[in-house]
Structure formats: structure tokens, C-alpha cells
Amino acid sequence: MAKILIVEDEEAIADLEKDYLENASFQVDLAIDGEQGYHLALTGKYDLIILDVMLPKMDGFTLLKKIREDQNIPILLVTAKKEDIDKIRGLGLGADDYITKPFSPGELVARVKAHLNRYQSIIEDRDFTGDVLHIRGIKLDKTARRVFVSGQEKRLTTKEFDLLLFFMEHPNQVFTKEELFKEVWDNDYYGDIATVVVHIKKLREKIEADPVNPQYIVTVWGCGYRFKV
Numbered sequence: 424m425a426k427i428l429i430v431e432d433e434e435a436i437a438d439l440e441k442d443y444l445e446n447a448s449f450q451v452d453l454a455i456d457g458e459q460g461y462h463l464a465l466t467g468k469y470d471l472i473i474l475d476v477m478l479p480k481m482d483g484f485t486l487l488k489k490i491r492e493d494q495n496i497p498i499l500l501v502t503a504k505k506e507d508i509d510k511i512r513g514l515g516l517g518a519d520d521y522i523t524k525p526f527s528p529g530e531l532v533a534r535v536k537a538h539l540n541r542y543q544s545i546i547e548d549r550d551f552t553g554d555v556l557h558i559r560g561i562k563l564d565k566t567a568r569r570v571f572v573s574g575q576e577k578r579l580t581t582k583e584f585d586l587l588l589f590f591m592e593h594p595n596q597v598f599t600k601e602e603l604f605k606e607v608w609d610n611d612y613y614g615d616i617a618t619v620v621v622h623i624k625k626l627r628e629k630i631e632a633d634p635v636n637p638q639y640i641v642t643v644w645g646c647g648y649r650f651k652v
């Protein structure tokens with residue numbers, strides 16, 4: 424769940440924003456002045472910040488600049504004044520977007536979602552500069568130990584990940600259950616080979632569109648399994 428900070432001194436507006444965002448399943452914290460906002464922004468690990476321009480103790484522009492020294496998460500400025508819009512555009516303050524009062528809460532939620540999606544895809548692209556295997560629809564990041572199937576992240580257990588990694592490093596080669604067990608389960612010859620079958624089944628449920636008719640990890644009857652390229 425994404426975590427959002429609202430910095431807004433007008434209680435009615437703050438409550439409205441908070442209600443709508445919470446209804447959209449976001450976790451929301453509220454700061455009622457610039458200083459509190461600054462403190463929370465640096466300590467709260469937020470995914471996005473909604474920042475009012477006119478704030479007591481520290482105005483939104485100053486706060487934006489100070490947060491930007493430390494963080495590159497999306498920041499949406501909220502303003503009631505037309506003059507502010509020129510300032511936001513002209514100063515290159517590092518705001519990702521702005522919204523003018525009065526605004527519809529639905530529009531705010533839509534903007535928040537769009538910025539979070541965009542930011543998330545940038546983060547994922549960055550993660551893939553490391554050691555990445557990419558075979559058809561599957562991207563496997565060895566360093567971050569993350570797996571994406573058709574762009575969607577899949578949560579694998581340690582052994583499911585190790586097994587998929589081994590397959591993807593040896594595409595199109597056929598391996599018996601015994602061989603897979605030796606390679607992936609630390610050469611523990613006395614372990615239970617049935618675990619290989621169980622793990623392949625679970626892995627297929629996570630990465631295959633139709634686990635009964637797999638397109639990646641296929642069964643080679645009488646021999647074992649191979650990762651199809």
C-alpha cells in the first residue's frame with residue numbers, strides 16, 4: 424500500500440483529501456504546517472507528497488525545495504492562487520504536478536495514482552541495470568532477486584527463485600528431477616526429490632498464464648524438464 428503525506432493547514436480540505444485517498448486504499452498522514460510537513464517528509468518514508476502552497480511556519484515552495492534536496496518522490500503542489508501556477512512553472516521547483524483549488528477529490532486521486540504508477544515504472548527500470556535475465560515475457564533480476572512476468576511482479580520463495588534462475592541460465596536444456604535437486608538444493612543428495620515436483624508446480628502457478636499447459640517450464644516426458652525459449 425502506498426503511503427502519502429498531505430501537508431495542508433485548512434482542516435476541511437485536509438480531511439476531504441484524506442478521506443478520498445483512504446477510500447482509494449492509500450495510507451495517509453497529515454501535517455498541518457510546513458515545519459511538521461518537513462519533519463514527516465524526511466522521516467516517514469512516503470511514496471508521494473501533496474503539498475499546499477500557503478502554509479504556516481514554512482511555505483510550500485520553500486518546503487518543496489528542502490524536500491527535494493533529499494528525496495525524488497512525486498510531489499503535487501496544491502494552490503488557490505493563479506499567480507502561483509506561473510511561479511511553479513517558472514522556477515523549476517521540482518514539483519511533479521500542481522492542482523488548483525477548488526478541485527474535485529476524484530481528480531486528485533486520479534493524479535496521485537498516475538504519478539505513483541509513473542514513479543514505480545522508473546524505479547523498476549533502474550533496478551534492471553544490474554544482472555538481469557530476460558527470456559520472452561520473463562525478466563529476472565539476480566541482484567534484486569525480483570521476477571516480473573509480462574511486467575507484473577511475482578513473489579517467489581527462495582527456492583522457487585533459485586529454481587527459475589537455474590532454468591533461465593540453462594535455457595532449452597533438459598534436466599531430470601535428480602539433476603535439478605542436486606543443482607538447486609545444495610547437492611543434498613539425501614533430501615527428498617519429490618520437492619522438485621512440488622516447486623515446479625508452484626512456480627508454474629506463478630509464472631504461467633495456464634499452469635496446466637505451460638509455455639516456459641515444460642515437461643519432457645520420460646526425461647524431466649526444460650525451460651523453453
Ligand code: CA
Pocket residue numbers: 431432433475476477478
Ligand atoms: Ca493553506
